[in-house]
Amino acid sequence: MLPKLITFSMAGAGASMSAFNLLVQAIKRFPNDAFYYVTDEQNPNALFHELVVKYGREHMEELGNRVNIMQAYRSKAIAEALDISLANYPDMHHHFFLDTPSLLKVVVEDNGPDVQLDEPDENAFFNLMLAKNPKVTVDVATLRMSPKGLAAFATEVKRTVK
Amino acid sequence: MKYVFPEMIAAQSRPGAGVTNTVMGGLYTDMMIERHQPESRPISFLYLEDEMNPASVWLRFTQYFGNDEHYRKFVTDFEGRFELVSVSPAATIGDHSEKIAAILKFAATRPDDEIWVYADLHGTFRLSCTNASGMVVPFTVETGDAFADVFAGPDVRLRYAGLSLKLGGRS
DSSP: OOEEEEEEESOOOOOOHHHHHHHHHHHHHHHHHHEEEEEEEOHHHHHHHHHHHHHHHHHHHHGGGGEEEOSSHHHHHHHHHHHHHHHHHHTTTTEEEEEEEGEEEEETTEEEOOOOOSSSSHHHHHHHHHHTTTTTTEEEEEEEOHHHHHHHHHHHHHHHHO | EEEEEOOOOESSSSSSSSHHHHHHHHHHHHHHHHSOOOOOOOOEEEEEEESOOHHHHHHHHHTTSSSHHHHHHHHTTTSEEEEEOOOOOOSTOOHHHHHHHHHHHHHOOOSEEEEEEEESSSSSOOOEEOOOSSSSEEEEEEEEEEHHHHHSSSEEEEEEEETTTTOOOOO
């Protein structure tokens, strides 16, 4: 899949904050859409609380389950979230925010980067659902280096930084 | 082309995805943190962009503040240590003389500070997946040699880099 925005960061650089900030704005910009914010290391209750603080309890109640904040430890959960979201609101536009660097990888090919869920079956399912439902967009994906990647990167830093 | 190591890369696959939001939001947050918990070495902040109307850039930044007074106090506190600069879009992926000049000029006014750069630039950085020895690393970012050299020392830190994946942002 090709998300609208892909952020790559080392660690603690502010990727989650940026992604959540975009969600907060999107909720205001698209009052008739559905949102799924998936995170692998933030506290979903704390994030939801931020929304309540920002928009008020009443408004969040009105939004109901059109705004979902969930934690995921497997990319299967992301694929399932898409399935459930479409089942709940088949006619709505769905925005996905994947703040799940541990569940995503990027493959850079000739025609650009392809962000993938780390489980191939789930990735295939997810892409299939995206292809069949043009009203679903992945607005943000956050990516981070794996430890192996960091080691390779450190080697590179030694080579090019004088 | 040389590698650069921005701490955060925001790559858009289409306009309006939120690169400016990410970079400017990061700038605002970093400045707030510096203001309340200053580092031992003072930090000065430089935001570069290449696709907006300069007046819009300022307007956009003021929107992070709750009210005029808050914004005025902030500007006073950071007097001389903060700039929003608009540059022309790069003609080629290698030529960034205008940006280099802007950074060096700002750095010269603050010789003791560490300069943190927020580069909301399109067609300046290129994302790729292999390093020079052909090893696949998850992502590397390249730019023109002279521009990369600006970030080589201890005084200038590339904090955020924006890029457009379709405008030559992919090798």
